[in-house]
Amino acid sequence: MIMSLAVILGFQLVGEVASRALDLPLPGPVIGLCLLVASCLARPALAHRLRPVTMGLLQHLSLFFVPAGVGVVAHMALIRDQGIALALAIAGSTVLAIGVGALVFVAVAKLTGSTDASALKDAGDD
Structure with a gap:
C-alpha cells in the first residue's frame, strides 16, 4: 500500500x-x-x-473536500464583501459551460454521423 x-x-x-x-x-x-x-x-x-x-x-473522496471547506470559512470576510460578484461569476460560468458543452456535443454528433444529432435538431425545430 x-x-x-x-x-x-x-x-x-x-x-x-x-x-x-x-x-x-x-x-x-x-x-x-x-x-x-x-x-x-x-x-x-x-x-x-x-x-x-x-x-x-x-x-473516502469526500474527505478531500474538508480543506476546501476550511478555506471557505477562513475567507468568510472576502466572501461577505464579494459574495454577489462571486455568485454571479459562478452561475454565469456554469450556464456558459453547459451551453458550450451542449454545442460541442451537437457538433461532434454531427461529425460522427450519430443519429442523436438529428434527434436533437428535430427537437429544436418544435
Whole structure:
C-alpha cells in the first residue's frame, strides 16, 4: 500500500516538476495524472497493482473536500464583501459551460454521423 501511494505521489511530483521547469500552462497534478494514465495503459500490471489503493481513495473522496471547506470559512470576510460578484461569476460560468458543452456535443454528433444529432435538431425545430 505504501509503495502504491508512493507511485501515485511520485507521478504527481514528476508532473509538478515538469510543469514548473517547462513553464507549462497545465497544473502539475494534471500532467502527473496524464503520465500515470499513460503508464497504466502501457503496463496493465501497474494499473492492477494500484487498483486497491485507488479504490480506497475513491471511497473516502469526500474527505478531500474538508480543506476546501476550511478555506471557505477562513475567507468568510472576502466572501461577505464579494459574495454577489462571486455568485454571479459562478452561475454565469456554469450556464456558459453547459451551453458550450451542449454545442460541442451537437457538433461532434454531427461529425460522427450519430443519429442523436438529428434527434436533437428535430427537437429544436418544435
